[in-house]
Amino acid sequence: MIQSGTDFARYELGELAVLALRDGYVDMPPGRLRQKGDRPFGAELPGQVRLVDGKLRLSVNAFLVIEQGRHILVDTGAGNAWHPSMGLLLRALAEAGIAREDITAVACTHTHTDHVNGLVAPDGSDAFPNLEQLFVPQEEVALFDRSERLARFRQRCVPMGNGFAVSDHMVAVAAHGHSAGHTMFAVPSGGEQLLIWGDIVHVPSIQFARPELTWELDRDQVQARSTRAQILDRAAWPGMFVAGAHLDFPGIGSVARDGDAFRFSPL
Numbered sequence: 001m002i003q004s005g006t007d008f009a010r011y012e013l014g015e016l017a018v019l020a021l022r023d024g025y026v027d028m029p030p031g032r033l034r035q036k037g038d039r040p041f042g043a044e045l046p047g048q049v050r051l052v053d054g055k056l057r058l059s060v061n062a063f064l065v066i067e068q069g070r071h072i073l074v075d076t077g078a079g080n081a082w083h084p085s086m087g088l089l090l091r092a093l094a095e096a097g098i099a100r101e102d103i104t105a106v107a108c109t110h111t112h113t114d115h116v117n118g119l120v121a122p123d124g125s126d127a128f129p130n131l132e133q134l135f136v137p138q139e140e141v142a143l144f145d146r147s148e149r150l151a152r153f154r155q156r157c158v159p160m161g162n163g164f165a166v167s168d169h170m171v172a173v174a175a176h177g178h179s180a181g182h183t184m185f186a187v188p189s190g191g192e193q194l195l196i197w198g199d200i201v202h203v204p205s206i207q208f209a210r211p212e213l214t215w216e217l218d219r220d221q222v223q224a225r226s227t228r229a230q231i232l233d234r235a236a237w238p239g240m241f242v243a244g245a246h247l248d249f250p251g252i253g254s255v256a257r258d259g260d261a262f263r264f265s266p267l
């Protein structure tokens with residue numbers, strides 16, 4: 001980390017800059033955790049799982065990659081479309097000294113509320129007035145036809161499949177399961193690689209230790225479980241870092257193997 005504030009943290013990755021941006025948090029009942037057979041897990045939460053008023057507190061983060069002056073935002077937070085505990089993204093950008101006019105590309109890991117609704121500012125205007133390209137998993141582009149709030153972005157949508165190059169340093173990697181088109185971004189630079197992995201882990205205090213546990217909102221529980229296992233394995237290779245939308249802010253760190261389980265160490 002080379003610079004940080006209340007709502008942002010800035011890192012260097014080879015020749016790139018990567019910023020973690022705080023959108024806020026959302027509290028969810030622990031019963032959303034699922035064990036195999038889609039049974040709730042809540043009753044047996046181990047001691048390391050922190051609850052706030054009986055709920056799990058999930059950070060909501062977005063990440064900005066700056067590549068040769070081009071600003072690519074990965075996910076946009078919830079805007080004012082969900083709980084008021086989210087929607088700080090524009091404030092976080094301002095604190096980091098980034099003008100929202102500088103953001104010309106947004107890449108979405110998937111199209112859930114807390115990842116795309118921040119495309120619209122609280123006053124109803126475009127959050128990023130100079131947005132040219134909106135990279136969206138091809139399985140989920142249809143949302144922009146259905147959603148009244150987001151229809152204005154439909155013409156700028158660029159559908160992505162596995163292996164799609166978002167930029168010279170950013171490749172889309174299919175990581176389906178949490179949603180139909182859930183995608184992560186592999187960002188290699190300077191001999192290291194960052195995986196901006198979206199919603200591979202929702203509850204860091206338990207899913208690194210118990211990666212078989214799924215989340216009620218995972219569209220396909222079996223696929224989400226096997227995708228998480230594969231990606232955690234890849235993340236534990238040397239020189240890899242991860243950036244997670246729901247890892248505790250700032251949400252960037254490394255993953256290590258611990259027997260059949262994993263450990264996360266924030267950077």
Ligand SMILES: [Zn+2]
Nearest residue numbers: 112114199245
């Ligand atoms: Zn999410």
